[in-house]
Amino acid sequence: MAKFFSPFSDRFGKSAMFRTGFVISMAVLALALAGYVHTPFPPNAMDEGAKLAGISAGHLLGTDHLGRDMLSRLMAGTGMTLAIAFGTVMTGMAAGAFIGALCGYFGGIFDEVMMRVIDTLFAFPSILLALVFVSVFGSGRIHVMLALGIAFIPSFARTVRGEFLREKNRDYCMSARQHGISHMRIIFFHILPNIADVLISSALIGFNNAVLAEASLSFLGIGVQPPDSSLGRMLSESQQYLFKAPQMALLPGIVLVFSILGFSLMGEGVRNND
Amino acid sequence: MTDAPILSVKDLMIEFNDHTLPETAVFDFDLTLNAGEIVGIVGESGAGKSLSALAIAGLLKRHSMARNGSILFEGNNLLNCDREILRGFQGDEISVVFQEPLSSLNPAYRVGKQVEESLRIHHPEMSADERKERALAALEDAGLSDSGRVYNSYPHELSGGMRQRVMIAAAMISDPKILIADEPTTALDVTVQAQIIELFKKINREKRCAILFISHDLSLVKTLCHRVIVMKDGRIVEEGETEEVFYNPREDYTKQLIGAIPRIGEKKKSREAGETLIRMSRVDAGYRTGVSKNSFKTVLHDVSLELKAGEILGLAGESGSGKSTAARAIMGALEVTSGEILRAEGYEPYGNGMRMIFQDPYGSLNPAHTVEWILTEALTGGKRRKYPGGASAIREAVLNALDQAELSEELLSRKPRELSGGQRQRVAIAEAIISRPGLIIADEPVSALDVTVQQQIIALMERLRDEKGIAMLLISHDLRVIYRICDRVAIMKGGRIVEEGSVDRVYSAPEQVYTKELLAAALMET
Numbered sequence: 001m002a003k004f005f006s007p008f009s010d011r012f013g014k015s016a017m018f019r020t021g022f023v024i025s026m027a028v029l030a031l032a033l034a035g036y037v038h039t040p041f042p043p044n045a046m047d048e049g050a051k052l053a054g055i056s057a058g059h060l061l062g063t064d065h066l067g068r069d070m071l072s073r074l075m076a077g078t079g080m081t082l083a084i085a086f087g088t089v090m091t092g093m094a095a096g097a098f099i100g101a102l103c104g105y106f107g108g109i110f111d112e113v114m115m116r117v118i119d120t121l122f123a124f125p126s127i128l129l130a131l132v133f134v135s136v137f138g139s140g141r142i143h144v145m146l147a148l149g150i151a152f153i154p155s156f157a158r159t160v161r162g163e164f165l166r167e168k169n170r171d172y173c174m175s176a177r178q179h180g181i182s183h184m185r186i187i188f189f190h191i192l193p194n195i196a197d198v199l200i201s202s203a204l205i206g207f208n209n210a211v212l213a214e215a216s217l218s219f220l221g222i223g224v225q226p227p228d229s230s231l232g233r234m235l236s237e238s239q240q241y242l243f244k245a246p247q248m249a250l251l252p253g254i255v256l257v258f259s260i261l262g263f264s265l266m267g268e269g270v271r272n273n274d
Numbered sequence: 275m276t277d278a279p280i281l282s283v284k285d286l287m288i289e290f291n292d293h294t295l296p297e298t299a300v301f302d303f304d305l306t307l308n309a310g311e312i313v314g315i316v317g318e319s320g321a322g323k324s325l326s327a328l329a330i331a332g333l334l335k336r337h338s339m340a341r342n343g344s345i346l347f348e349g350n351n352l353l354n355c356d357r358e359i360l361r362g363f364q365g366d367e368i369s370v371v372f373q374e375p376l377s378s379l380n381p382a383y384r385v386g387k388q389v390e391e392s393l394r395i396h397h398p399e400m401s402a403d404e405r406k407e408r409a410l411a412a413l414e415d416a417g418l419s420d421s422g423r424v425y426n427s428y429p430h431e432l433s434g435g436m437r438q439r440v441m442i443a444a445a446m447i448s449d450p451k452i453l454i455a456d457e458p459t460t461a462l463d464v465t466v467q468a469q470i471i472e473l474f475k476k477i478n479r480e481k482r483c484a485i486l487f488i489s490h491d492l493s494l495v496k497t498l499c500h501r502v503i504v505m506k507d508g509r510i511v512e513e514g515e516t517e518e519v520f521y522n523p524r525e526d527y528t529k530q531l532i533g534a535i536p537r538i539g540e541k542k543k544s545r546e547a548g549e550t551l552i553r554m555s556r557v558d559a560g561y562r563t564g565v566s567k568n569s570f571k572t573v574l575h576d577v578s579l580e581l582k583a584g585e586i587l588g589l590a591g592e593s594g595s596g597k598s599t600a601a602r603a604i605m606g607a608l609e610v611t612s613g614e615i616l617r618a619e620g621y622e623p624y625g626n627g628m629r630m631i632f633q634d635p636y637g638s639l640n641p642a643h644t645v646e647w648i649l650t651e652a653l654t655g656g657k658r659r660k661y662p663g664g665a666s667a668i669r670e671a672v673l674n675a676l677d678q679a680e681l682s683e684e685l686l687s688r689k690p691r692e693l694s695g696g697q698r699q700r701v702a703i704a705e706a707i708i709s710r711p712g713l714i715i716a717d718e719p720v721s722a723l724d725v726t727v728q729q730q731i732i733a734l735m736e737r738l739r740d741e742k743g744i745a746m747l748l749i750s751h752d753l754r755v756i757y758r759i760c761d762r763v764a765i766m767k768g769g770r771i772v773e774e775g776s777v778d779r780v781y782s783a784p785e786q787v788y789t790k791e792l793l794a795a796a797l798m799e800t
Contacts, residue, residue: 170637171632171634171637171638172637172638172639172640172641174630174632174638175630175632175638175639175652175702175705176640176651176656177624178605178624178628178629178630179629179651179652179655179656179705179709180624180626180655180656181651181655181656182656185656186656189651189656190640190642190643190651193640193642193643194640194641194642196642
């Protein structure tokens, strides 16, 4: 464990921004992970006797309009949102980095064509792209994850391409070529480790956008479907009860703000590194 | 020659306390500068010579340095006097010329305006016509006879040498008492360098301006300066009259520095060259600058070269003369339009017989990986699983290469940024020789290194030739380095080979005018 964390603390640990972000994100993550292990009540169980209840010993953070325990739903919802955001970033980054690396390294006609496609994708807001995708293939968490993942490809592809354009002309790449090392090996083993900082930072910032995008889609009712819980879903349900039960909007709102704040700070911390 | 001291620095200590831990960069720096005197500060990178000079010019951020000591100029201590007083001196009484003229001139303004700037600030009463007149005169004094045209040019329209003359004109326009020149010729070609040094001598003679000349190049300091200060690790090691320091150095470090200058004139022993590895005959070559059909640019014209086993061929010339392009042609990275390149087996492009060493080892060693990884990768060509003999054979070969490059085993787990400049270049050499090539192409392999390190790397390359019989093509702008190590030399200019022959012959009896000029400028001796 110590060995795993040591490169982190060496490279980024000095930045106060990164540290603050790390603490906040870990708190949000802990909430979500705890939700996978145990929730006080099943997140979807309704307590007919206690609808829109306030804070009490039975329901620590109150209940919603159907009498479901807010704490349990919050834990499950955070878990859902983070999981979707994680899947989104992984899909977007894997595909985007791959396309960007090939385009940047090889250049030429392949690069021209791919980049025009990426430009076209980039011209649409990612939420809009995801909307189109979801309305064609249907909603639900896997679809939301894929839709957002595809919508995230262009930004990753562009960033990685730019880095590769710069790195491929450095002497160490020319040096690798003269030792007869294959192009693919140069791309993935020689250049990629050198742009790890950039990748980590864009992944963290992308993660925020993904959290926000999931919340927006679910808020609009085309993301996570009831009875499943997610932060966006909970915000959406809270609309009609803002004054009767403010905790319904406040709680997911606060968690959303903190998770975005935490990951942004980490991302900025990595980017400002050195 | 000299009179009363105009500047005296006592116990100057410079510390950084903004970012990291407070770090003392200069200790107890003392200096007395007399009117009309040229004092040189020499030392290797990180010795603190530039910092000391910047402190004198008042260009260090005040909060980032401790104000220990004093810098007395005209009765004011520049370290703690009023900002206004300091500003009054800057650019008027004390001027600075920096190393890189392109980045010290603002690309958005015409040269004339920039030359006049210090007059505008310090003499606002002067009329525009008067200022222009002074600027034109200053440009002419700096050796720019076409001053009217230069006045109206932008920096990018001028050559490197002209830009540095403009910087000198800008520094000299207000007739300063002190001119601080921080490596003013390092970015210039040798022939231009010699002219700029002459200009400094003229300024000193005619304007009686004291010059503080900072350089890592001892031979320049020797020709120009009256007194020399030798610095190492932030401290003054030795100080004295130039002649005294150079011919009778007291300190070991000074002796080492002076000993590191390759000397010309020692008789070279002749060596038997082996079979021909690569022969270029009458090659024209170039590269495409764009996608269209007529974007081909021919850089090499009618170049003939022969590389033989066990021999070091030097390729000398000024920047833009086509040295590196010739190396790329030999590597097979250029399009040959006429003539031919004959290659022995194994010396085809990307063949196993040739390896290249780059100028800056920091760029040519992959920063993300350890020395062991880098060497293993070079040995196996990225196919480490298929290497005959497996992991133990790889390890043995890596250790052997490390040993050849005179590096210790403990460096294996370090990354390039954890190595010194000299160690990095040794790793680059180990990387090149690990696959046992017969020919190494080295593009300015020592230019980025300090002189003492330079000497060690040259000795290592010599040893590799003598013991392993590795042939080398050494590209360098430094004719001293070439003399020291090469058997034959080819002088290039404008993409052509001007003269070629054994080093002894070319250096003692150059046939071409250009070779003579180049040699005279490079080997400037007093």
